[in-house]
Amino acid sequence: MLIKQLQLEIVEEKGPLYGLLISDGRNQADLLFDIMTKELKILGDNALTRFLLANEFQLRKLLHNKCSDSFYIGFQLDFSVIDGKDIAAFNNRDNIVVKDHGSIAVIPNAEKRDLTEVYTDGSYDEKHQHSAYCILKKDLDGHYEAHEFTSGDKSSSLIELQAVIKALELYSGDLRIMTDSQYVRKGITEWILHWKLNDWCTANGTKAKNINQWLKLEQLCEGRRVEFGYVKAHNNHFENEYCNLMARKKCESMKSEI
Structure with a gap:
């Protein structure tokens, strides 16, 4: 089980749309997240963006669980993602x-x-x-x-x-x-x-x-x-x-x- 430790920072705000920067220490990924519509866009193409796309549900879960007042420029968070986690299996009660x-x-x-x-x-x-x-x-x-x-x-x-x-x-x-x-x-x-x-x-x-x-x-x-x-x-x-x-x-x- 591969667990990737990541860092998230909110770097931009335009109304309900927030610019996010995620880093794994080597690569960076730019994301856009709308806290109203919950639309998420992972931009660019490198090893990290491909990892995030492959495990997008876990990232979405993290962002959906954030309170609206925790979205502000300068917010930083260390978090982790399990590569290839079978979300459906874990969620099946x-x-x-x-x-x-x-x-x-x-x-x-x-x-x-x-x-x-x-x-x-x-x-x-x-x-x-x-x-x-x-x-x-x-x-x-x-x-x-x-x-x-x-x-x-x-x-x-x-x-x-x-x-x-x-x-x-x-x-x-x-x-x-x-x-x-x-x-x-x-x-x-x-x-x-x-x-x-x-x-x-x-x-x-x-x-x-x-x-x-x-x-x-x-x-x-x-x-x-x-x-x-x-x-x-x-x-x-x-x-x-x-x-x-x-x-x-x-x-x-x-x-x-x-």
């Missing part, structure tokens, strides 16, 4: 994304291994500011084991992240994590690779959130195979619905403890 002893791969659900599955879900009671999550393990014999935990966090995304971290702390060996959180699934299998190369910067030039938790999760994935599958929330999926119910009950139980 039916696929399994695998972290296997440091390597990343995507496999169809039909090709998944026989692994212990761990389902996680979190809940946040905004009115009472209580949060909790549930972890449900399903072993290869179909036996279940459940755990509920309180959480001091007030962000649903962070509670979901905390649940997966706790699951990997509880259970060793190869596992399949099933979550309804795209934030967790994409964060640990896609985004963290770029964050670590780009000093944890987002497309807006700001720091990514929950850095310590992401590093902890990555550490817990080391030395084993961890598969990340997606399950749609509130879709009559037994294990996911169970985790959601027990997380909410755990939140409710906290009221009586006050």
Whole structure:
């Protein structure tokens, strides 16, 4: 897997149209991007422009994720692009994304291994500011084991992240994590690779959130195979619905403890 580290600078502004300069340290590429229509033009013909054209979707994703107020002359950003990344495979929620002893791969659900599955879900009671999550393990014999935990966090995304971290702390060996959180699934299998190369910067030039938790999760994935599958929330999926119910009950139980 070839990862190219690049530098972006906004050098020109004409209304909604911005001139961008991208460099890889040897070659430069001039681009035009319209923040209203999202039209992108990659100008010229050299090794870098051909690389960007071949991986245009990743570049477009970066630019589309930038807030409008982060487009200004002088804005600079270090970022990275994976050459030949199968975007469709990663975006297909039916696929399994695998972290296997440091390597990343995507496999169809039909090709998944026989692994212990761990389902996680979190809940946040905004009115009472209580949060909790549930972890449900399903072993290869179909036996279940459940755990509920309180959480001091007030962000649903962070509670979901905390649940997966706790699951990997509880259970060793190869596992399949099933979550309804795209934030967790994409964060640990896609985004963290770029964050670590780009000093944890987002497309807006700001720091990514929950850095310590992401590093902890990555550490817990080391030395084993961890598969990340997606399950749609509130879709009559037994294990996911169970985790959601027990997380909410755990939140409710906290009221009586006050």
